[in-house]
Amino acid sequence: MLESHAAHTDTNRRSRRNILFVTSEHADLIKVGGLGDVSSALPKALLAFHDIRVLIPGYFSVLNSDHRIDIIAHLPAYANLPECDLGCMQIKNGPIIYVLICPELYEREGNPYSNTDGQDWSDNHIRFARLGLAAAQIAQMGNKLDWSPHIIHANDWPAALAPAYIKWQGINIPSVFTVHNLAHQGLFSPDCLPALGLPLDVFTIEGMEFHGKISFLKAGLVYASHITTVSQTYAREITTPEHGCGLDGLLKTKFNQGLLSGIINGIDESWEPLSDPHLVEGFGARQWSRKLANTRHVEKLFGLHHSNGPLFAVVSRLAHQKGLDLTLGVVKTIVRAGGRLVVMGTGESRLEAELERLARQHPQQIGVHIGFNEAEARRIFAGSDFLLMPSRFEPCGLSQMYAQSFGSLPIAHRTGGLVDTIEDGVTGFLFRGANIESYRNAVQRALYVFKHPNLLSAMRCRAMASPPFWQDSVQPYDNLYRSLLKKSENGKVIFGNWRAPA
Template identity: 50%
Template structure:
């Protein structure tokens, strides 16, 4: 199979969240399984800086206000092929893939990501002058590529498309007066099209015009069909689920997350020898200016946004400190959340440390040092931190939502709570503290967590089965097909 994988992030070069990790790991797992998969990515400055030599292989036409551009090709050291959309006026800017160095999205994000989507459609149609390779399936990720399946349909192409929702809360919504500038037919501005409460939604376009829709965990696939977590698209998601076209496929964990060999950890350990973990905990406490302690260390590595529920942490932190607990917090995000956590740390500076920013090495060290990892998310499509934490022996204390519910075994490899409140979090923390007080129970739970495996090969098998089903080829992996058949789409279809 030949698959074009469209993404706005790729962790080797640039990432703003979990999408970057998925885009770097899933295609590699698919490639190992024999899929000819190639990645399409905007050529941001950091991408150009890290990519090395870029070969210009094709030119791409524009449409309406979308300017023409060139297509570059690079290969990673392990042989993964990336196509780069070279449009300097759109991408050669500082900041994140979505906004400038300061708060706020780029005002022309509609043009920036319509350019990405149009490039995907041109490659998919096999009309990219200078490029001999043509995919037989298009896999688009999140709203930045959402117009790609739509452009294909509007142009009369019938290439199978798969659209993956990583977080339905981010939809790429723009004013309806952008239709003509983006080359969108007026007839498409309809409930059965791109219209979303009298505005234009890139994510809805991707969902509506794709053949198959996936999301990043089975529980989240069910949740986005509900009014509470569907973010206004629950009706459309219910329809797609009833058609059997909505599948939840759990993300995996990169193999680099191994506490016995991680080069970012000054002390190594495994499930049978935890002495290195204890040494790392002492080192992290010293580095963060926390008082020496034999009590539990609660780690938080997170984007600091409302979704993550960190306001609940501020409500329970004092009680946990009084019971001997300490906190190591690392994150970057909303100014209000940063201010809240900063005040919390200043008020308990001997027991609560807050590092405002993100550093990969420090994230790994905090998880490696911690006894528990707090994730009181209001919703969590999949989550990677809870998988990383278990691998590093930090038992997650998390809300039973999305991928958290799918990857944490309550009272076995972590602690789940359902009530979205400080009281719910506090009760789960008390259960965790009781377990910590029983060394046999706690060490058994820690070892069970460290032995969990969240393999990308499992996800790749399910995606390959979905690709083959979309293309109309026989699915050779019976187990993968069975997993698809028992996905939330099957359950919802039965209910419908």
């Protein structure tokens, strides 16, 4: 076995390829959601297989992250997309990061997509087309950069034009496009086409056209060599009208052609409850008294009364997609059973106000914090007994895996990645149909388990052993990369295409 493993490792080293991972977020530098977590953790895990480098815009927070940035290249202007410098940054224990430096586009107050008032930047089409173009320009530089990608891996709509520019500029390398959330599509007026330097024939149903607008996300779906999404169940769901966001016909065709697959996300090793320094007290399986120390901290933090009853938690973006309105409908069931509820997150003002109103009504049983704090969020996962995730759709979800790792059993809607990561009645609870009645039944099942300590302990142990870590999740990506490279070397078509049904 040792010789076999060594041989496999040597083979990996000899066959390492250059992968350019294109993203608009990176948790070590700037994060809005799960994309940032994946864009940090997945490239780190893939370093064992390939020379993977990350391309990200030079936002204000990236440039001021206390990491040295060396300018290594200049990227020329194209159409109305301005010239940029390309910086190089090294993060400890991570891949090299290429930073797209263009002050007029990226050095602004706000997040990557919107200003401090929550309004989308009016020039987002320019900002993220420039990101996609930069990936193509890097692929063209060859010896000028002393590194050239063999594969471009673009993520979500802000990076979706990378596969498209590669095709339009005749760059003969494969591309992967990963959909983290199909609902965010990057829609803009077709009047933008000349500014982006795009050929007019892309404004068709077989190209970027989507109900009279151009869709960045659709460009990624159409022109990438292969599409992935972040769970097997979500890959099937998005081929249906219910979850396909108007793109189900295209996605069903890609699925049937074997060009769409689901690869579940993992979590990084920092979510190990014995060693996480954020926790009040670390713990392992069956060390429930040590887990309880985190519960007591959460009670004090949120002003809840001390109780031996169950502690339910929500750590989430407060949005309709996440089913927070459904959670509002089961609060009475939790409170009447002697349970408590803590909520941490930000989102829609209506939901924020309603949750705060409930906290005022039940001051020692419900606690709400509008905002986010990484350390306290981890203590909530560790201190809670159950995590509420009634998402209407959930491409993958990471919170349920964080909770499981910390011995908190998720209660979740049977959709997307929640199906692929929660075994009903074993590592959590699933319910069918995004409605209050089904949700309440799942909560009642959880309350029953809580009253039976041996059953609760057994489920916790199974849950803690269930989440995949990234080192377990990267093999499918490696397999995909090698398959695409093999096809490319054999002269097979590597650009995506699609013809709409007549």
